[in-house]
Amino acid sequence: MASFATLLSLLTIALLSSSCTSQFILPIGKDPVTSLFYTSIGIGTPRHNFDVLIDLGESMLWYECNNNYTSSTFNPLPCQSKLCPWKNQCTECNAPLRSPGCSNNTCDTPISNPFGGLLFSGETGDDVLFISDSKVSGLFSGCTDSDYYHLDFPISKAFPKARGILGLGRTQFALPTQLSLSSHKLPHKFALCLPSSNKKGLGSLFIGGIPQQNSLSKFHLTTIPLVVNPFSTAPTYDLGEPSYEYFIDVKSIKVGGQALNFKTSVLSIDKKGNGGTKIRNLHSHTLLHSSIYKPLVRDFVNKAGDKNIKKVASVAPFGACFDLTTIGRTVTGLDVPTIDLVLEGGVEWTIYGGNSMVLVNKNVACLGFVDGGKEPRTAVVIGGHILEDNLLEFDLVSSTLGFSSSLLVHNARCSNSDAKGNLISDE
Numbered sequence: 001m002a003s004f005a006t007l008l009s010l011l012t013i014a015l016l017s018s019s020c021t022s023q024f025i026l027p028i029g030k031d032p033v034t035s036l037f038y039t040s041i042g043i044g045t046p047r048h049n050f051d052v053l054i055d056l057g058e059s060m061l062w063y064e065c066n067n068n069y070t071s072s073t074f075n076p077l078p079c080q081s082k083l084c085p086w087k088n089q090c091t092e093c094n095a096p097l098r099s100p101g102c103s104n105n106t107c108d109t110p111i112s113n114p115f116g117g118l119l120f121s122g123e124t125g126d127d128v129l130f131i132s133d134s135k136v137s138g139l140f141s142g143c144t145d146s147d148y149y150h151l152d153f154p155i156s157k158a159f160p161k162a163r164g165i166l167g168l169g170r171t172q173f174a175l176p177t178q179l180s181l182s183s184h185k186l187p188h189k190f191a192l193c194l195p196s197s198n199k200k201g202l203g204s205l206f207i208g209g210i211p212q213q214n215s216l217s218k219f220h221l222t223t224i225p226l227v228v229n230p231f232s233t234a235p236t237y238d239l240g241e242p243s244y245e246y247f248i249d250v251k252s253i254k255v256g257g258q259a260l261n262f263k264t265s266v267l268s269i270d271k272k273g274n275g276g277t278k279i280r281n282l283h284s285h286t287l288l289h290s291s292i293y294k295p296l297v298r299d300f301v302n303k304a305g306d307k308n309i310k311k312v313a314s315v316a317p318f319g320a321c322f323d324l325t326t327i328g329r330t331v332t333g334l335d336v337p338t339i340d341l342v343l344e345g346g347v348e349w350t351i352y353g354g355n356s357m358v359l360v361n362k363n364v365a366c367l368g369f370v371d372g373g374k375e376p377r378t379a380v381v382i383g384g385h386i387l388e389d390n391l392l393e394f395d396l397v398s399s400t401l402g403f404s405s406s407l408l409v410h411n412a413r414c415s416n417s418d419a420k421g422n423l424i425s426d427e
Contacts, residue, residue, distance in 0.1 A: 023186065023208035024131045024179070025421045028054060028414075030195050030203070030388075031161075035284040037194055037384060038162060039205060042130030043141070044071030044100070050163040054192075054205065055114065057245045057280045058167025059234070060174055061129075062111055062122055062142030065101040069145075074099075076106040076125040077140065083107075084124065085172065091123045100125065101145030109142030112234070114165070114282050124173070131175075131207070138182065140173050169244035170228075170396060176207050177396070189395040191216075193407075193423075194281065195415035196354070196388040203414040204421035210393055215422040219391055219410065221402030224248060224343050226394070231273025233377060243273070246394065248401060249344045250277040250380060253292065256303035256337035260295045266379040277341075277380035279387070285317070285358070287372035287381040293319070296339075300367055303337035318358065318366035327365060332408045333357065334365060352406050355386045389413045 026039045037054045043063060048071070050063050065071075077083060079090035089108035101123060109122035122144030129139045168174055168190060180188035186208035193216065195203035210216050229243035250267050253260045266289050269276040288296060297319045301311055310323040328335035333354025341349040358368040368385050372378075391404040391414075407413055412423045 023206050023211050024134065025211075026132060026205040026207070028192070028195060028203035028205055030198050030415075032198060035384065036162075037203070037281060039166060041166065042133070044069075044127050045073040046071075047128075047130060051161045052164040052166045053162050053282065054168065055165050055280075055282045056168050057233075057278075057282060058112075058114070058165050059169045059171040059244055060109070060140070060142055060167045061164065062109060062144060062167070063164030064145075065099075065143040066145055069100055069143075071100050071127055073137075074125050074127045074143070076103040076123055079105050079107050081107060083140075083172075089121075091121060100127075100143045109144070111142060111144055136179075136182070136184070139175065139178050142173075168394075170246070171244045174244075176394075179207055180396075187395075188397045189393060191391065191393040192281075192387070193391050193414035193421070194384060194388050196413060197415050199415070201415045206393075206421060209395070210391075211421075214420065216391055219404045219407065221391065221393060221404055222347055222349075223400050223402045224345075224347055226399045226401050227269070227276065228399070229269050229273050229276060229278075231269075233273065233278070243278075245278050245280065246401070247276050247278045250341050251344065252342040253296065254338075254340040254342060254348075255296060255299040256306075257340075258299070259342075260292065260299060262291050262295050266291060274377055275379045277382065278378050279382045281384040281387055283381055283383040284385050285368050285370045286383040286386055287370050287376065287378075289376055289379040290371055290374045292379065293369060293371045296369060297367065300337055300339070307335070307337070309336065312364060315360045315364060315366055317370045318360070318368065319371065321360065321364050321366040324359070324363050324365045327353075327357075331411065332406050336367075349403060350405050351386055352408070354406060354408050355388060355390070358385065389415075 028037050028039055030037055038051050039054055040051050042049050084107035091106045091108045092104050093102035103123055107124040109124045111122045122142040124140055124142055126138050126140045129136050176190040179186045189209040191206040191210045193203045227247040227249050229247050232241045233243040233245050252264055266275050301320050310326040312321050312323050314321050332352035334357045336353040336357055339351040339356055356368055357365045359365050389407045393402040416423055
C-alpha cells in the first residue's frame with residue numbers, strides 16, 4: 001500500500017494540473033486494530049503533520065499543540081469576537097509568552113473525548129492549513145495543550161497515531177463550511193467513501209462534493225432529507241441549540257424482506273430530542289435501542305436458520321454469531337439475510353453481509369449490531385462498518401444525503417482508489 005506522503009504528493013500534482021478541479025480530496029485510511037478512519041493534514045508555520053480521526057459527529061478540526069508545538073502564523077480568536085460561538089467561555093494562560101494552546105482572552109474550544117465522555121478545554125484560532133498539500137490560510141481550528149492541562153491525550157489509547165479529530169459536523173467551523181465561505185467558494189457539501197480495508201489502498205474524503213470528472217460520479221445516489229434534531233446531542237451545548245450531528249428519518253426496519261415488530265415511535269425524535277437515527281462513523285458497530293435490537297437478532301437468527309447457517313455461542317459485544325463454514329459468499333460479502341432501513345417515501349437502504357457481519361476469528365462471524373440499552377439518547381446510531389464501501393454525499397445547502405448502498409454490487413470498493421479518488425474495478 002502506498003504511504004500517506006506518497007498519496008498526498010500525487011494528490012497535489014492532480015489538483016494543480018487540473019484547472020477544473022475545485023474540490024479538496026483527502027485519502028482515508030482504516031486502522032486494522034480499532035477500525036477507526038483517519039486522514040493526514042498539515043497545520044502551521046513551520047508545517048506540522050498530524051494524523052487525525054474523521055468524525056461526522058465532531059464540530060470542527062482540533063489537534064494537539066503541547067509545549068513542543070510552535071506556529072508563527074497562529075492567530076487566536078478573541079473571546080469577544082462575533083465569530084466566537086461560545087461567548088461565555090474564555091481560555092486564560094499564565095505562561096510568559098503567547099503560544100498556540102496557551103493564549104489569554106481566547107475563544108474557548110470545548111473538546112470532548114469521544115471514547116470516554118471527558119470534556120476539556122482548547123482554544124480557537126486561525127492558522128495555515130495544508131489540505132491535500134494545498135496551502136489554505138485563515139481557517140479556524142481548535143488547539144489543545146495536553147501538557148498544560150495535565151491530561152492524557154484523549155484518543156491516544158484508542159488510536160495512538162492520532163493527534164486530533166477532523167470534525168465534519170454541521171457547524172460554522174467545520175472545514176466544508178469554512179471552505180464554502182472562503183475565497184475558494186466550494187459547494188457546501190462533502191462526500192465520503194470509507195474503505196473496508198487498507199490492504200489494497202485508501203478511501204477518499206471529497207470536500208466540495210464528488211467531482212464531475214471522477215469515476216464515482218457515475219454511481220446513482222438515492223437522495224433523502226437530513227433531519228435536524230432541535231436539541232443538541234453534543235456533550236456540552238447552549239440551551240436551545242440544535243444538534244450538529246446528521247440524522248435521517250428511518251421509518252421501519254426489515255430483515256430478509258420482512259418488517260421487524262417493534263414500536264416504531266422510538267424512531268421519531270421526541271420533544272426532548274430523544275430517539276431518531278443518526279450517522280456516527282466513530283462508532284464501528286451500529287447501536288440499537290433494546291426494543292429494536294432484540295427482535296432484530298431474533299428475526300435474523302431465524303432467517304439465517306432458513307439458509308442452514310449454524311448459530312454458535314455469542315462473542316461479546318454481539319448477540320448473534322455463526323459458524324463461518326456454514327455461510328456462503330456473494331459479491332456483496334457473506335450470504336446472510338439482508339437488513340433494510342426503510343426511509344421516508346418508502347426508500348430502502350439495503351445492508352448486505354459485507355456491512356452487517358463482522359469476522360471475530362477465522363471460524364466465527366457475528367451480526368455487527370450492539371444493544372444500546374433501554375433508554376439511549378438516540379434510538380439508532382449507524383456505525384462506520386455499515387458505511388464502508390458505500391458512497392455518501394452530504395449536501396448542506398439542500399440538507400440532503402445521497403447514498404449509493406454497497407458499491408460491491410458494482411464490483412467496486414472504496415479502498416480501490418487512485419490519487420484523484422477514482423475507483424478501480426475489482427474485475
